[in-house]
Amino acid sequence: MEKRTATVHRRTKETEINLSLDFSTHKETDLSSGIPFFDHILEAMAFHGGFSLKIKAKGDVHIDPHHLVEDTGIVMGEALQKIVKDFGSVHRYGYAVIPMDEALSEVSIDVCERSCLVFKASFPQEFAGSFHVVLVREFLKALSNRAKITIHAACRYGENSHHMAESLFKALGKALYVAYMPAWESKEGMSTKGTL
Numbered sequence: 001m002e003k004r005t006a007t008v009h010r011r012t013k014e015t016e017i018n019l020s021l022d023f024s025t026h027k028e029t030d031l032s033s034g035i036p037f038f039d040h041i042l043e044a045m046a047f048h049g050g051f052s053l054k055i056k057a058k059g060d061v062h063i064d065p066h067h068l069v070e071d072t073g074i075v076m077g078e079a080l081q082k083i084v085k086d087f088g089s090v091h092r093y094g095y096a097v098i099p100m101d102e103a104l105s106e107v108s109i110d111v112c113e114r115s116c117l118v119f120k121a122s123f124p125q126e127f128a129g130s131f132h133v134v135l136v137r138e139f140l141k142a143l144s145n146r147a148k149i150t151i152h153a154a155c156r157y158g159e160n161s162h163h164m165a166e167s168l169f170k171a172l173g174k175a176l177y178v179a180y181m182p183a184w185e186s187k188e189g190m191s192t193k194g195t196l
Helices: 036-049 066-087 134-147 161-179
Strands: 005-011 015-022 029-032 052-059 093-100 103-110 116-120 150-157
Touching: 005 066, 015 066, 029 036, 036 052, 036 066, 036 161, 052 066, 066 134, 093 161, 103 161, 116 134, 134 150, 134 161, 150 161
Parallel strands: 029 052, 116 150
Antiparallel strands: 005 015, 015 052, 093 103, 103 150
């Protein structure tokens, strides 16, 4: 299989992130953000999506994890953009529905050069561990904006915010893997318009 990898480095006054994404293997996952639950759901995303993900991130989490979570979404979005730019057309659409105990989540993706996020989740607890689950939306919004993709993400139901967020990220991983599978046609073949 052709190696399909992207590496991105981003540094601001608030965060510094190094990210490596590899859709051609799922052997290596190395995550260090300083936010344990965030690392946990990112690992679930990569493992169940079947791709390799390495992230070394640091930032002003003593103030609020918001900047680091959002910027990680930005960096991952840039990596996804690079995959399309460097390796050509992709399958475009990806979809997954994943249960975790009482929770059920679904994610649909369109790699279409148009950023749009539709997010539906009513988390019953504000936190999973020390992670404020409102940041799930911030990650997805940043990912959608920077990758220029449409994401519909919904926790259909659940009673435990941990289970809901984790099932959502597992579904995200599977949907990303399918959407970014290489396609045989040219980029023009990804749309009836002849261009995205």
